Amino acid sequence: MDGADTPQTLTNVxxxxxxxxxxxxxxxRLVEAEGLVQLSTGxxxxxxxxxxxxxxxxxxxxxxxxxxxxxxxxxxxVRERLASGDLAKGVIFDGFxxxxxQAQALDVILAEQGLTLTAAIAMDVDDxxxxxxxxxxxxxxxxxxxxxxxxxxxxxxxxxxTCGGTEFTRRADDNAETVAERLKAYHAxxxxxxxxxxxKGLVRPVDAMAAIDxxxxxxxxxxNPTNT
Numbered sequence: 001m002d003g004a005d006t007p008q009t010l011t012n013v014x015x016x017x018x019x020x021x022x023x024x025x026x027x028x029r030l031v032e033a034e035g036l037v038q039l040s041t042g043x044x045x046x047x048x049x050x051x052x053x054x055x056x057x058x059x060x061x062x063x064x065x066x067x068x069x070x071x072x073x074x075x076x077x078v079r080e081r082l083a084s085g086d087l088a089k090g091v092i093f094d095g096f097x098x099x100x101x102q103a104q105a106l107d108v109i110l111a112e113q114g115l116t117l118t119a120a121i122a123m124d125v126d127d128x129x130x131x132x133x134x135x136x137x138x139x140x141x142x143x144x145x146x147x148x149x150x151x152x153x154x155x156x157x158x159x160x161x162t163c164g165g166t167e168f169t170r171r172a173d174d175n176a177e178t179v180a181e182r183l184k185a186y187h188a189x190x191x192x193x194x195x196x197x198x199x200k201g202l203v204r205p206v207d208a209m210a211a212i213d214x215x216x217x218x219x220x221x222x223x224n225p226t227n228t
Contacts, residue, residue, distance in 0.1 A: 011036060011090035011223055012115060014097070016193055017123030018186040019179065020134035021208045022215065025146050026123075027094045029216045034223065037088050039081060041074060041095035048077045055080050075105040082113055090118070099189055100196050120197035121219055123208035127183050134179045141167035152212065 011034060015023045027038045048056030049063075055076035059069050078096060097103040110117060136149035142165030147154060155161050160168075173182075197203050204222035208215055 010087060010115065011118045012093075012110070013090070013118050013223060014093045014120040014193075014197070015123065016120055016190070016197075017208055018125060018127070018130060018190075019182045020130045020137070021123040021125050022146075022212070023094055023123065024144075025152075025212065026215060026219060027092045028145075030092055030219060030223075033216070033220055035089040037086065037091045039078070039091050039093050039096070041098075044077050044081050045069065045074075048080060053077075053080055071099070071102055071105070075102065075109070078106065079109050079112075082109060082115070097193065100192055103193055103196050117197075117200075117202060119204045119223060120193070120202045121222055122194050122203050122205045123215075124205055125208045129209060130183060131176050131179050134174050135176060137174060138168045138170050140165050141169050 013030070013036070015027060017023050024040075027040075030036055031038050045056075045059055049060045050056070055073055059073050059077065062069050062073065074096065082091070093106070097106050106117075133148065133151065136151070138147050138149075139145070140147070140160040140163060142160060143163040145160055145162040146152070147160075147168065158166055158168075160166070173179075194203055204219075206215060206218045206222060210218070
């Protein structure tokens with residue numbers, strides 16, 4: 001993509017919200033409804049490592065050493081992914097950026113590739129409710145679809161609605177104490193992104209405590225204000 005070209009009119013959105021806000025679920029729904037490509041940091045890392053790209057090889061070396069992947073490597077992987085050209089109608093950034101520093105780097109990457117950011121959807125939640133929400137969640141081992149013991153059960157018990165898989169997993173750190181620490185980290189490091197994007201007029205707040213379908217509807221309306 002030539003960065004000198006006129007910015008493309010794609011829908012490029014960032015989902016902002018703490019652990020358990022439903023970012024993954026809503027991202028998949030936006031993929032279906034809006035034709036967007038979901039860019040998950042974890043998925044991009046694994047794909048880059050598998051492909052053996054320069055950034056992927058750097059990430060592999062760091063992870064094999066048991067260290068955390070640096071911002072520099074994560075940003076390089078995002079740059080590689082966006083440069084691939086497979087953007088469909090736009091992208092959803094899920095799990096990136098996590099800090100203002102990463103947001104500033106993303107601004108540079110988008111400008112380099114002639115892209116613009118459409119919106120930063122801020123998923124508003126109640127911290128206390130997050131503990132109950134996260135401690136009851138599980139994931140289909142086959143396709144990654146998320147479920148919850150009370151809020152979102154499979155239509156048929158033990159069978160994934162999406163792929164028909166029968167194996168489900170729970171994260172070992174989905175407990176009250178760990179969730180509280182993750183929320184604390186979110187507020188300290190990631191929540192300032194809301195102020196960063198608010199200064200750019202890009203923040204679209206959505207009540208993430210509403211029913212799943214209502215949250216999806218609110219997000220679609222936020223991305224298509226002229227249609228509401």
